[in-house]
Amino acid sequence: MSQATPKSGVQIEFVRQQMLPEQAAPAVSRGPIGWVREHLFPSVGQTILTLFCIYVLYLIVPPIANFLIFDAVWSGTDRTACATEAQGGVQPNGWFGACWAYVGAYMNQFIYGRYPDEQQWRVNIVWLMFFGGLIPLLMPSIGFKRENIVFMVLVFPVATLILLTGGNFDVQGTYLPLAILAVLALAAAYGFARGSQSDPMPGLKTTAVVFAGLFVVVTLLGLGFGLERVQTDVWGGLLVTMVIAVTGIAASLPIGIALALGRRSDMPIVRFVCIVFIEFWRGVPLITVLFMSSVMLPLFLPEGVTFDKLLRALIGVALFSSAYMAEVVRGGLQALPKGQYEGAMALGLNWGQMMRMIILPQALKLVIPGIVNTFIGLFKDTTLVLIIGLFDFLGIIRSSTSDATWATPVQSLTGLVFASIIYFIFCFSMSRYSMYMEQRLDTSHRS
Amino acid sequence: MTKTVLTGVLGAAVLALGASTASAATLDDVKAKGFVQCGVSQGLPGFSNPDADGEWSGMDVDLCRGIAAAIFGDTTAVKFTPLSAKERFTALQSGEVDVLSRNTTWTMSRDTQLGLNFAGVNYYDGQGFMIRTDMNINSALELSGASICTNTGTTTELNVADYFRANNMEYELVAFEKADEVVAAYDAGRCDVYTTDQSGLYAQRLKLTDPGAHKVLPEIISKEPLGPVVRQGDDQWFNIVKWVHNATLNAEELGVTMANVEEMKESENPSIRRLLGTEGEFGADIGLDNDWAAKAIAAIGNYGEIFDRNVGPDTELAIGRGVNALWSQGGLQYAPPIR
Numbered sequence: 001m002s003q004a005t006p007k008s009g010v011q012i013e014f015v016r017q018q019m020l021p022e023q024a025a026p027a028v029s030r031g032p033i034g035w036v037r038e039h040l041f042p043s044v045g046q047t048i049l050t051l052f053c054i055y056v057l058y059l060i061v062p063p064i065a066n067f068l069i070f071d072a073v074w075s076g077t078d079r080t081a082c083a084t085e086a087q088g089g090v091q092p093n094g095w096f097g098a099c100w101a102y103v104g105a106y107m108n109q110f111i112y113g114r115y116p117d118e119q120q121w122r123v124n125i126v127w128l129m130f131f132g133g134l135i136p137l138l139m140p141s142i143g144f145k146r147e148n149i150v151f152m153v154l155v156f157p158v159a160t161l162i163l164l165t166g167g168n169f170d171v172q173g174t175y176l177p178l179a180i181l182a183v184l185a186l187a188a189a190y191g192f193a194r195g196s197q198s199d200p201m202p203g204l205k206t207t208a209v210v211f212a213g214l215f216v217v218v219t220l221l222g223l224g225f226g227l228e229r230v231q232t233d234v235w236g237g238l239l240v241t242m243v244i245a246v247t248g249i250a251a252s253l254p255i256g257i258a259l260a261l262g263r264r265s266d267m268p269i270v271r272f273v274c275i276v277f278i279e280f281w282r283g284v285p286l287i288t289v290l291f292m293s294s295v296m297l298p299l300f301l302p303e304g305v306t307f308d309k310l311l312r313a314l315i316g317v318a319l320f321s322s323a324y325m326a327e328v329v330r331g332g333l334q335a336l337p338k339g340q341y342e343g344a345m346a347l348g349l350n351w352g353q354m355m356r357m358i359i360l361p362q363a364l365k366l367v368i369p370g371i372v373n374t375f376i377g378l379f380k381d382t383t384l385v386l387i388i389g390l391f392d393f394l395g396i397i398r399s400s401t402s403d404a405t406w407a408t409p410v411q412s413l414t415g416l417v418f419a420s421i422i423y424f425i426f427c428f429s430m431s432r433y434s435m436y437m438e439q440r441l442d443t444s445h446r447s
Numbered sequence: 448m449t450k451t452v453l454t455g456v457l458g459a460a461v462l463a464l465g466a467s468t469a470s471a472a473t474l475d476d477v478k479a480k481g482f483v484q485c486g487v488s489q490g491l492p493g494f495s496n497p498d499a500d501g502e503w504s505g506m507d508v509d510l511c512r513g514i515a516a517a518i519f520g521d522t523t524a525v526k527f528t529p530l531s532a533k534e535r536f537t538a539l540q541s542g543e544v545d546v547l548s549r550n551t552t553w554t555m556s557r558d559t560q561l562g563l564n565f566a567g568v569n570y571y572d573g574q575g576f577m578i579r580t581d582m583n584i585n586s587a588l589e590l591s592g593a594s595i596c597t598n599t600g601t602t603t604e605l606n607v608a609d610y611f612r613a614n615n616m617e618y619e620l621v622a623f624e625k626a627d628e629v630v631a632a633y634d635a636g637r638c639d640v641y642t643t644d645q646s647g648l649y650a651q652r653l654k655l656t657d658p659g660a661h662k663v664l665p666e667i668i669s670k671e672p673l674g675p676v677v678r679q680g681d682d683q684w685f686n687i688v689k690w691v692h693n694a695t696l697n698a699e700e701l702g703v704t705m706a707n708v709e710e711m712k713e714s715e716n717p718s719i720r721r722l723l724g725t726e727g728e729f730g731a732d733i734g735l736d737n738d739w740a741a742k743a744i745a746a747i748g749n750y751g752e753i754f755d756r757n758v759g760p761d762t763e764l765a766i767g768r769g770v771n772a773l774w775s776q777g778g779l780q781y782a783p784p785i786r
Binding site (some may be wrong): 106114231234291391395399400401406412 | 653
């Protein structure tokens with residue numbers, strides 16, 4: 001029998017008339033202590049795991065921190081700063097730390113390769129244009145997207161080509177072929193328009209604008225601008241890594257989309273060509289492509305005719321990554337329900353409009369992780385160009401470790417740690433940005 | 448439409464960036480472009496190595512500078528193309544470089560099969576062994592049963608096999624891909640012996656935790672004559688490269704140095720007068736000025752100076768002259784006379 005049950009004739013001593021105010025949770029289950037209890041030590045098994053992890057961190061982190069920061073050498077002029085007494089240096093025997101002094105001494109080379117010192121302002125302008133153009137483009141809150149895209153797609157590549165190489169190309173021979181091409185293209189545009197009974201003017205206009213643009217670009221490339229010529233074999237370091245990665249990324253997306261659409265096309269020849277292209281480039285290792293381009297290709301050419309090595313690598317990397325990109329995009333195209341295609345067709349959209357307005361926006365959004373995955377893979381694959389004697393960022397670090405001025409046991413270790421930090425920064429930024437884009441574009445349409 | 452644009456752009460890029468044609472006579476070609484294109488290694492201390500400012504130095508590099516000086520009187524009229532071991536011969540065959548000066552071993556097959564000519568030997572190298580001093584071993588013949596660290600896929604591996612089999616000794620091979628890994632493994636005590644070319648042993652010793660506790664054994668178990676290479680079929684250019692190297696050797700023998708080359712021109716010694724172009728018309732025979740050798744020596748010095756500056760006892764590598772001494776001092780370096 002409960003005491004609270006009122007009975008007739010029984011004196012009720014106390015009945016609470018109002019609610020007690022809310023009280024904070026007990027100290028052990030709130031604040032930092034509560035969080036720790038709940039997340040780190042909720043049960044015996046979890047506690048053991050937590051303690052084990054702390055122990056592992058204790059084993060790993062202090063030595064790394066010591067190597068990278070506390071025992072590291074930050075300044076010096078040659079190997080003595082980073083060598084122990086037994087090795088002919090100034091550090092006590094048994095010392096083990098990173099030699100940032102060596103990285104500092106080589107920093108210029110790590111960034112610019114052997115690009116002439118007095119010409120490096122040109123590379124700096126390119127960095128400035130690249131990041132200055134890219135960052136606003138990536139931030140949705142900043143306007144002028146159209147102008148920005150025009151800058152990055154048209155102005156930036158031409159300006160970069162002229163700035164980095166020095167321009168003044170021999171373009172005399174390109175005018176005539178270009179003019180012939182222009183006439184042919186105009187005729188083709190007119191012919192198609194007439195064939196399909198539509199107004200030829202828009203097609204002709206676009207063609208004319210494109211070729212006028214090409215003429216301007218070619219003329220610009222032919223101008224000197226008073227810049228000294230810098231051969232690509234002195235380019236190196238982060239510059240080469242970025243040139244290859246950015247070219248590969250910029251070329252692979254459009255070519256990949258075109259290939260993916262071609263592979264799903266109804267036209268047998270187009271489909272066949274695309275399949276052969278994709279399967280061929282996916283079927284050979286990148287290192288083979290680079291090696292062939294550098295070792296076999298010159299043997300097929302007449303003696304003395306040489307193609308620029310960097311150009312060979314750029315073409316190889318671009319074609320290679322396009323094939324991968326094509327398959328990623330095709331995955332997105334196939335993931336769309338058939339209703340999307342049928343709906344678009346029912347609206348009376350032609351093929352181009354359907355792809356541009358209905359299919360591709362959805363397909364590409366679906367495969368953002370795959371696309372960025374390919375980009376990151378491509379960025380890291382650029383290190384393979386070392387095999388053809390181009391010094392990318394990692395290549396120049398590896399080559400610098402042979403310098404007897406800085407030769408110590410920690411030299412190559414420091415260089416490789418530095419390389420991994422820089423590569424990590426780039427790849428991690430790409431990864432975070434892609435996650436941000438995924439969330440931003442997420443429409444929660446789960447099919 | 449897209450295709451035509453693509454072709455146009457590609458065509459323009461190819462025309463603009465790439466194609467250049469070389470004629471048969473390398474010297475004319477070099478004179479026309481104003482510099483010597485020299486193939487070097489991707490970094491080997493003492494032979495061809497870029498420093499923190501990107502300046503190349505080393506014995507192989509000096510040879511190229513000497514050639515440039517003999518032709519143009521200017522040591523900066525040379526451009527260096529770093530080449531990997533795999534692509535070096537193709538680069539020379541295809542005309543990408545005019546001379547390959549990249550610590551390349553002169554072997555019969557390379558000389559006869561590749562359409563190339565070796566123009567001399569600017570460094571006699573050979574495979575050697577490095578061991579810990581506390582092992583108390585003084586000869587490679589006492590190494591039976593040792594574990595040996597080396598690079599994979601190089602002739603060093605085969606040389607070791609030959610040497611140990613010929614001397615009826617046992618060994619265990621510990622092979623790695625990169626030189627840095629081999630050194631690290633040896634330093635960590637995973638093997639008793641580290642083997643590679645002797646010049647390399649001295650260079651890698653700097654990366655050991657305690658360089659003083661290691662020594663290089665005196666035995667050399669292979670012949671590695673390193674020298675410059677040119678394309679077959681251009682004898683004039685072949686002669687230029689060969690004689691620039693020979694001129695540095697003759698200069699050392701005759702006591703002509705970088706510093707005294709000008710006053711030596713007045714010397715009474717006919718050999719010196721012929722070398723420096725005061726007498727005879729030797730320069731004309733190889734298509735150069737008569738003072739070609741004087742210009743080269745003024746720029747890079749004689750062979751002894753080149754050796755001391757790049758790999759000699761006062762450098763980090765501290766390699767002794769050994770077999771690379773002049774023939775008159777018990778070494779192998781011998782140049783035919785200029786007459």
